[in-house]
Amino acid sequence: MKLTIDIGNTCTKLVAFNGLEALCECRTDTDDILRLKDFCSLYPFESGIMSSVIPVSHEMDKAISALPFNVMRFRSGVTPLPIVNMYSTPLTLGSDRIAAAVGAYMKHEGSPVLVIDVGTCITYDFVNERGEYLGGNISPGPKIRFRALHEMTAALPLVDRRGDLPETGYSTDTAIRSGVLRGIEYEIEGYIRDFLLKYPGLFIYLTGGVQLDLHISEKKCIFADKFIVPEGLNRILLHNEALISNEKNNI
Structure with a gap:
């Protein structure tokens, strides 16, 4: 059994793996040490991997170190990967981005x-057929867009993304909501169409907490997978354990 710990901007995701299969997920506050301990007591974990896009608190780091099994710290640009990272600034690459790329490839x-x-942001990450991560793009996510419209103007309200979503807004609230969310859909559709023209055999994975209504015909190659980052972390853990095992066998 393997444990993946993905510490993000808004929450921490814990996932239990049996081989390559995700068995159970737990989402909790970033520094909820009790939930971490409770989750780890449910399964006979042999090892784990931790990734974070924010600084880890001393208390959480201490709690992870105190677990009764080894937890590898994944560091982008440092930890060996089962794919080739071609990013020119690998140390600045978000660990969640490269983990998702590994999981998909x-x-x-x-x-x-x-x-x-x-x-929080919308990220686009690409791996070619040779297993080379070539990079990607970063765009503001829904929350950032809603806040920017409110905070960077004098009169526009802060709108909740949940609510009526007409094709054409009939009020200021619906105009903002439709403008932001439909704008994101059009943006993503444009990326997908452009990449499919260049790479006809492309597989596309959608993840994150926002439901999308994409209007494209090539949906057979598009998969929604909420576990793509944990799956990548699990693959990275297995890859590193195999490297260590091979080194020991060669001594």
């Missing part, structure tokens, strides 16, 4: 993959 080795993650 390992499902379709030999084919190009594009991962689109709609969260």
Whole structure:
């Protein structure tokens, strides 16, 4: 059994893996040490991997170190990967981005993959058919866009993304909501169409906490996968454990 710990901007995601299969997920506050301990008591974990896009508190780091099994710290640009990282500034690459790219590519080795993650930011990450991570793009997510419209103007309200979503807004609230959310959909549709023209054998993974209504015909190659980051972390953990095992066998 393997444990992945993905510490993000808004929450921490814990996932239990049996081999390559995700068995259970727990989402909790970033520094909820009790939930971490409770989750780890449910399964006979042998090892784990921790990734974070924010500084980890001393208390959480201490709690992870105190677990009764080894937890590897994944560091982008430092930890060995089962794919080739071609990013020119690997140390600045978000660990969640490269983990998602690993997770997607390992499902379709030999084919190009594009991962689109709609969260605090919208990220687009691409791996070619040779298993080379070539990079990607970062765009503001829904929350940032709503806040920017409110905080950077004198009169526009802060609108909740949940609510009526007409094709054409009939009020200021619906105009903002439709403008932001439909704008994101059009943006993503544009990326997908452009990448499919260049890479006909492309596989596309959508993840993140925002539901999208995409209007494109090539949906057979698009997969929604909330576990794509944990799956990538699990693959990275297994890859590093295999490297260590091979080194020991060669001594």
